[in-house]
Amino acid sequence: MPDTYSITIHNASNNPEEFFLFHAVPKPAEIPSPDIFSNVYLKSPQILGDGTSSVTFQTSNEYYAIYGTSVQSTDGKVRVGTSDYQPVKLGPHGSYFVLKAAEDGLSPQRDQAASAGKTTEVPGAFTIETDSSFRYPNPSNSYFGIGAKDPSTDEVVPVQTYPAKPAEVSQLFPKPKYYIASGSNQPGSIIETMKIGNEATFTLDSKGQYVPGKMVTGSGIIWSFGPPGH
Numbered sequence: 001m002p003d004t005y006s007i008t009i010h011n012a013s014n015n016p017e018e019f020f021l022f023h024a025v026p027k028p029a030e031i032p033s034p035d036i037f038s039n040v041y042l043k044s045p046q047i048l049g050d051g052t053s054s055v056t057f058q059t060s061n062e063y064y065a066i067y068g069t070s071v072q073s074t075d076g077k078v079r080v081g082t083s084d085y086q087p088v089k090l091g092p093h094g095s096y097f098v099l100k101a102a103e104d105g106l107s108p109q110r111d112q113a114a115s116a117g118k119t120t121e122v123p124g125a126f127t128i129e130t131d132s133s134f135r136y137p138n139p140s141n142s143y144f145g146i147g148a149k150d151p152s153t154d155e156v157v158p159v160q161t162y163p164a165k166p167a168e169v170s171q172l173f174p175k176p177k178y179y180i181a182s183g184s185n186q187p188g189s190i191i192e193t194m195k196i197g198n199e200a201t202f203t204l205d206s207k208g209q210y211v212p213g214k215m216v217t218g219s220g221i222i223w224s225f226g227p228p229g230h
Contacts, residue, residue, distance in 0.1 A: 002062035004151075005176060009044070012051035017182045019044045021057050022191065023159040024177040025146060028170045031162050038193050039080055039158040040185045041148055041178075058151040063088050063174040065097045065128055066147035066158055067108040069140045070190075078190045080143050085156040086110065090174075094120035094127070099144060099164065101133040106140040108164050125171045134166040146174045150187065157187045177203060 011017050020043040027036050044055040068083035088095040096118035100111040111131065120127040128144050145161035162170065181196045203211045 002060040003176070004058065004060045006056055006058055007178065007180070008054055008056045009047075009180060010051060010054045011047050011049045013049040013182075015049040016046050017049060018046045018184050019055060019180060019182050020185050021059070022179050022181075022193070023146075023148065023174070024179055025160040025175065026173045028162070028172055030168065030170045035162050035165075037080070037143075037145075037161045037190045039145075039161055040187050040189045040191060041157055041159050042150060043185060043187060059176065059178065060149070060151065061174075061176040062149060063090075063126075064147035064149070064156050065095065065126065065144070065172075066156060066161075067099060067110075067142070067144040067164065068158070069107070069142055071141075073186060073189065075184075075186075077185065079186060079188045080145075080158045080161050080190065081188060082147055082156050082158060083108070084110065085147050088126040088174075091120040091122045091125045094122070094125060096120050096127045096129070098129045098131060099134075100131045101135065101142075101164075105133060105135040106138045106142060108134070108142050108144060120171065122171055124175070125173050127169065127171050129169045130164055130166060132167045134164050136163065136165045146172050148174075155187075161190075 020040045022041050042057050047053040064085040065088050066082045066085045068081045070078050070080045073079045098111040098114035099108045142164040143161040144164050146159050147156040148159050149156050
């Protein structure tokens with residue numbers, strides 16, 4: 001069974017705010033940095049900034065291999081949609097997926113025959129391989145990557161994505177590490193993480209404790225955490 005997490009945000013900014021959550025996923029070694037995109041995972045409705053209003057995000061450590069295409073939303077931002085997904089098992093003896101292009105050379109689809117018998121032996125990873133049938137660049141803007149389920153809707157949302165290029169093998173390392181920011185970005189939207197603001201990283205350790213990163217104290221952030229269900 002996957003582990004589940006609750007992250008509650010209290011807004012004491014004196015301004016109404018919307019918040020969104022995205023994953024801090026390690027960059028795959030096989031993919032150039034300009035081709036690695038962070039995507040919004042969950043978003044909240046607007047909440048008041050009076051210090052008593054709050055929103056809670058529900059997450060889990062259950063991950064998916066996803067593929068799909070991107071479109072430009074009405075706010076001008078690029079949003080990646082999930083065309084299909086498969087649950088993953090992390091290595092050793094982890095999942096290995098091979099993707100091929102449809103007859104148009106554009107739309108990705110899973111090649112079950114080519115995937116059969118392949119595994120990922122690296123601990124904490126799964127693998128996605130694209131075969132040589134993909135065209136790049138292509139007008140469909142095909143992507144593949146890591147997805148996570150929104151517990152409130154059961155929709156699988158892209159959390160880190162990469163353009164589908166021909167003949168590439170990528171080992172992916174999802175983990176339950178998150179960033180929180182304010183803004184009205186929609187799930188699946190590509191965000192430029194370096195432009196969001198000061199970094200405040202909290203890592204959930206093996207004892208169920210949140211460990212603050214070095215930037216937390218320097219940013220003057222006040223934080224606390226409680227046991228599950230509190």
